[in-house]
Amino acid sequence: MAKILLINPTVREEDVPRHVPYGIALLAAIAMEKGHQVQVYDENAWRQGDEVTKAVCVADDWDIIGYGGITTTYGSVKRIAKIAKRYAPQAVQVMGGGLLTSMPREMMSWLPEVDVGCVGEGFITFPEICEMVDRGGREFWDIKGTVSRKPGGGLIMSQIRPLLHDLDSLPFPAWELFPLEEVYFKNSQVLFSEEGMLASRRLDINASYGCSLICRFCYHLGIAGDMRYVEDENGEMNVAFDQPGTYTRSIRYHSPEYVGALVKHAHDKFNVNFIGFLDENLMTMDKFSGRTWMNDICKQWHDLGFAPKANDDGTWTGIHWAGTSHATLCTKEVLTTMREAGCSHLVYGYESFAPHVLKTIGKGATRESNLRSFFWTLEAGIRPVPNQIIGFPNEDFESIRMNMHAWDDLGIQVKPHFATPYPGSEWFTTYRERINGQYDGDLERFILDLGDASSISAVISHNFNAVELLGLREAMLQLNYRRIDEYEQIWRRNHQIPDGAPSTLLSENMTGAFLRDADKVKNAIKDSERQDAVVETANAGSTH
Template identity: 25%
Template structure:
């Protein structure tokens, strides 16, 4: 079947392909590559991939493809599900014979509920869905396809046998060829990465058990399954041929540094290619490994610190010691490795004192840039189940974004309200960035590069416009 892989039109600036979670509008507009759609698309060379939000495509723009395709596959999420269903309904209304399926963590953990709520859906996928979609597109009867829930002709919902996780990751074809065929890479930008950039996965899964993290608890699993070093390097070589304009490669594995010897081996090969690259990392990589990575093209590490309070880190099973994180960060500063630090406010155990502690911690370790998110209890995570059980989340009002795609604060505690958690995001941003030393650092960065000057000015305008809009709306779920 002629297959259309679609990231649907949504709110202006809505990033449905967010690397690990937090599908939402951000303070500064950014877009991740739709790798979760590109990977199954790579298995079907005649398929089409459309990522509507970064391409600024409307429903009318994409709806014409209903006439020329027989299978529609939409990547959905808990925040975007309602909108995605409306898009699917529009496609089905235009082409009633169209087979429609959803992929993503939302339907993987709530398959029966999703099918019941969205009559337009013929099937939903669980776990990894690459070869699942390939089999469906090739005409295999739904009753025989592993890893799906589906709607039979009589309307009954049926669960098939689960599909085992893919262990040989080299079986997957390169996604960069799909990027080249269907996407304009200049449409994708992240505030802390060089532009244009490309992101790929060199493996799936994460051995950590952080209670809030979406992919390992839903579709990726806790076993870090990796591509061979040669396979990764071959894709980077291919990407260089296809995109000579790329300034940076981002490895979006949940934690690229889970396997230190492999990370070093890949780095050494990347060094031979002379490319600039970045990756996700835990705040515990030893100095020796950091030095090898830096000497072979590493520019930046994306590090999830989450909180500056040790008890909160224990509460979320982060497996990180504050003192270790401080030493790691100092080592990165010494080696000249930039850090984009991510923090989450409103996690279990949070109060006004821990919020202050996290702000002080962020200022002390001083990453180059930060991202502050609201604790988001996604269905399928330990945090979601815990929040429902403890009464921190009103399940009838558990929305993660508002009607404009902006993240809200769904969690609340007896000692900390929705409003206090919501307001702490802006407080942390202001206290971190509005310091003389940080302002001077940003100005120096802008003075050294005209491109960075234009970029930071644009981001500044977006940031303040976002805060103004954010503060004009309800602070949280009622």
């Protein structure tokens, strides 16, 4: 059987490690189930630098060294690939995750050390690669869902890997291979609610994959039915994701019984007192199931005795939990049910309170649904976590003021993210030329620059540059309307936009590339206006 080393790359160095990498923990469990010899080195948890990464590479005769993660792990992955090549040259290097999937050809060209990439979901592809390596084969192009190197040079994308629909066939993640006691449980706290703050033994689970909505800044990792293979301009097969007018989705979720059994396993084996749902959007699944899924998960919580009971000292018995909601898809009833089962907080991507901005982002939410869900959630006893973003393509002074008024009225304390065109998102495709322009044509520099969107990278706003967005965010945080009014006057003079006219550069008079961009935005807006139909169509074509 193959001897496999899985490395979890470093991410978000400015913060302590908080999340066991769910995908790697699952792949480790799958590989062990198939009989392979598996070791995990969690570089992100230990943060010991290159010397220890080198030591794990020479600790045994690895057949496979696998790594991957989200886009922001790129800097770490690049370093790991070089160390692995130098100190374990015999090992086949396998890369996967959202990072590889969003740009497989670019990644394979930037990282010559990688032998084979898992494009999209790796649940079946990765064990098939392990089996091939174990029997001495290297014809990775025979395995669906791979990108690999042709013997004479160049890359081969094999056929697309269909998504796994029987999710309950997956084993539980191999949490025991990660430093839970030494690292993760110490960082269990999540400052989104009182219960989250007091969490001392937290694990995260994924109960579903994908989201029916078409937020244009969102990347679904190629596992939401969002990925297609198309011929690119060079006649070569490549991945394609959401584009204006082309949205595909597949909705998949575990059964409530699987979720209950998984939580019981986390409780019995690791004594957890908090569960974080990593799901993109719990409410998509609930709606798609005919409003049974969340109810049945909550019933599992009660039946297993995990619904929390408060102690006199403020602690509790049982397991609190938290996840993601959606302004339009949630209902008052389900929120109440969730609270009774121990839900402490729900993340809402409200993004903006300006109707003209919300119309363009594909979220399927309005100012009214944002406000409605906000109060429903509070009334249910759950803390809503009201995420905000500024710097959308049509962000203007009006939307900035509308957001400030909403924060002021609703008591929202927030430091908004910047709209960021992550690879794999629709806006990455739409604004690729503009992104390249901001990084002197060096796309790899952009990838290395990407963080969690609380810092600024490529700007996609048509009205504001990076410095303006940074300054405006600071004034917004202080609710300093006067400074924003003053700057608007300067901005209007600079751009020759008269008082009374909308504070936007999205006019008919734009020329060249900017006009093309504006057309794309207009098309996107058109799509947004019929997004309910789009989402329904996507749902109708899905299975679970």
